[in-house]
Amino acid sequence: MKVLVCVSNVPDTTTKVTFTNDNMEFNTAGVQFIINPYDEIALARAIELTEGGKGTVTIVNVGKADTEPTIRKALAIGADDAVRIDATPSDAYFVSYNIAEYARDKNFDLILTGRESIDYNGAQVAAMVGEFLDIPSFSIIKKVEFDGSIATVDREVEGGKEIINVSTPFVAGCAEGVAAARIPNMRGIMSARTKRLEVIAALESGQSTRIIKYEVPPQRSTVKIIPADEVGKLVELLHSEAKVI
Amino acid sequence: MSVLVYVEHAEGNFKKSALEIVSYSKAIADQLKTNLIALAIGNVSDENLTALGKYGAEKVLNVSDKKLDNFVNEAYSFVIADTAKQEAANVIVLSNTFSGKGLAPRLAVKLKADFVSGAIELPDIQNEKFVVKKTTFSGKAFAYVELLSSIKLITLTINSYQLIESAVSSKIVKISPEFRDSDFRATVKQVVRSNDKTPLPEAELVVSGGRGLKGPENWHLIEDLADALGAATACSKPVSDADWRPHEEHVGQTGISISPNLYIAIGISGAIQHLAGVSSSKTIVVINKDPEAPFFKAADYGIVGDAFEVVPKLIESIKEFKAQK
Structure with a gap:
């Protein structure tokens, strides 16, 4: 089985988010970048499905050269090779178009992404890649298993899940439950240095949204502390002041 | 020109989140001085369909076909895109629910529409600009996203817009669009409901x-x-x-x-x-x-x-x- 895993380079989850250039740009000063946590789940599942000679895992990332440490980490975790599409990932449409055009003639059986990136939170790439390639997509899955070329996928739906049968190829956005993220071991880190990382030019998608500014949420007003032996007061405030009950 | 809202239902009943996006879409239609059209896929009673008029849908389209009884992402997105073309919709709104997340990105590609997922406010429409506020960095910040294409697509975050009644008389139209066989490659074997509690x-x-x-x-x-x-x-x-x-x-x-x-x-x-x-x-x-x-x-x-x-x-x-x- 040939699996393509789409990996996004995102700020570490502990990052305090600030902006520069008149709130038009994310301030990357002092920020650690990591593999998007949901993409790590996708990668772990791809490795489970292919290890022991059962297939290969290719990483694809749309980014400039500064994303290469993240790509190398994905190789260290166990992917076989990687492709970097050399461009700033301006929006999901651009990223998906480029991933789809790269994948079009490569006969991947399965394309996995994370359910969403933790920076832009678009949750768009899996379904857009599916549409560009005219193959089924499952935006948020909790499980994917194979019996030959037929997969069983658990798709998250409102208030439950659907258990779906689908044959390859298809695209799926992985959420918690699909696999446990893996950490690279020393052998992985050593071998990652020599694994193939191809850089290809990006294509114009002919369309793009534009972020015109960012904003940080306003601080909440000071917390009202209610004595632990007067919980009735909290109920009263939630009713008369906050008006939520 | 029109605004099209895709309304989800659970076994024929509209949830509050569905009525929220009808109210939201009505406010956009008013700003653009155009009509609001709602689309529901699957079996919904005429009574429930008519009730969407209470929140501003002038025309309510319904597709009911056995093939669409289960949620089939590819076929549903095909039907919504087809309807958007028929109705010359220039703004299309869905809920940012699990199914909305499956459908909307495919619609964006089909319709070449600029797309914002997870909007939390009405778009700011002035001086020919169309700007939508959304949550980014997983809640640590907001972004204002400008949509430039002629067709615009928005998914609205649940619980971010209130219900506003603006009663109009609504007309129900049953439609039967064409399907493509290739959109039924995935088969739903089983639907598992987690429990009766609110998701x-x-x-x-x-x-x-x-x-x-x-x-x-x-x-x-x-x-x-x-x-x-x-x-x-x-x-x-x-x-x-x-x-x-x-x-x-x-x-x-x-x-x-x-x-x-x-x-x-x-x-x-x-x-x-x-x-x-x-x-x-x-x-x-x-x-x-x-x-x-x-x-x-x-x-x-x-x-x-x-x-x-x-x-x-x-x-x-x-x-x-x-x-x-």
Whole structure:
């Protein structure tokens, strides 16, 4: 089985988010970048499905050269090779178009992404890649298993899940439950240095949204502390002041 | 020109989140001085379809076909795109639900529409510009996104727009679009409903527990408080990682982001990753025995105390309050 895993380079989850250039740009000063946590789940599942000679895992990332440490980490975790599409990932449409055009003639059986990136939170790439390639997509899955070329996928739906049968190829956005993220071991880190990382030019998608500014949420007003032996007061405030009950 | 809203239903009934986006779409249609058209796929009674007029849908389209009884992402998106073309829709609105997340990106590609997912306010439409505010960095920031294409697509975050009645007389039109066989490559074998409770992303009241609860055997405290309030239950990441609770309940940066009216956090210290997922809650209550817990800085109301003493008293107090009402 040939699996393509789409990996996004995102700020570490502990990052305090600030902006520069008149709130038009994310301030990357002092920020650690990591593999998007949901993409790590996708990668772990791809490795489970292919290890022991059962297939290969290719990483694809749309980014400039500064994303290469993240790509190398994905190789260290166990992917076989990687492709970097050399461009700033301006929006999901651009990223998906480029991933789809790269994948079009490569006969991947399965394309996995994370359910969403933790920076832009678009949750768009899996379904857009599916549409560009005219193959089924499952935006948020909790499980994917194979019996030959037929997969069983658990798709998250409102208030439950659907258990779906689908044959390859298809695209799926992985959420918690699909696999446990893996950490690279020393052998992985050593071998990652020599694994193939191809850089290809990006294509114009002919369309793009534009972020015109960012904003940080306003601080909440000071917390009202209610004595632990007067919980009735909290109920009263939630009713008369906050008006939520 | 028109605004098209795709309205989800559960076994023929529209949920509040569905009516929210009809109200939201009506406000956009008014700003653009155009009509609002609603589309529902599947079996919905005429009575329920007509009721969408109460929130401003002048025309309600319904596709009912056996092939569409289960949610088939590819076929549904084909039908919505086809309808958008027929109705010359230039703004299309869906809910940012699980199914909305499956459908909307495919629509964006089919219609060459600029697309914002997870909008939290009405678009700012002036001077030929169309700008939509959305949550980014998993709740740590907002972004204002300009859509440039002639067709614009938005998914609206649940619980971020109120219901506004603007009664119009609505006309129901049954449509039967063409399907493509290739859109039925995935087969739904089984639909599993988790339970009868309100799904967490849609819940208006949420009670959440962290490591301070000490173990899964104490979760009745969270559940009893949630039952007393009529709330959904949630948990922090360490709790779902330890398998005390299922992953679906994990709220935070790498779990679900929620924006309920009331979020009660019990025994959760308030790590930055957790705050990211809940910071758009309208009112936050924190119960923690550590007065230095960072969560108090992000809360509206706080009780410094032991959950095992405070929560049972709070449950009693809420029951009394409910009984009086």
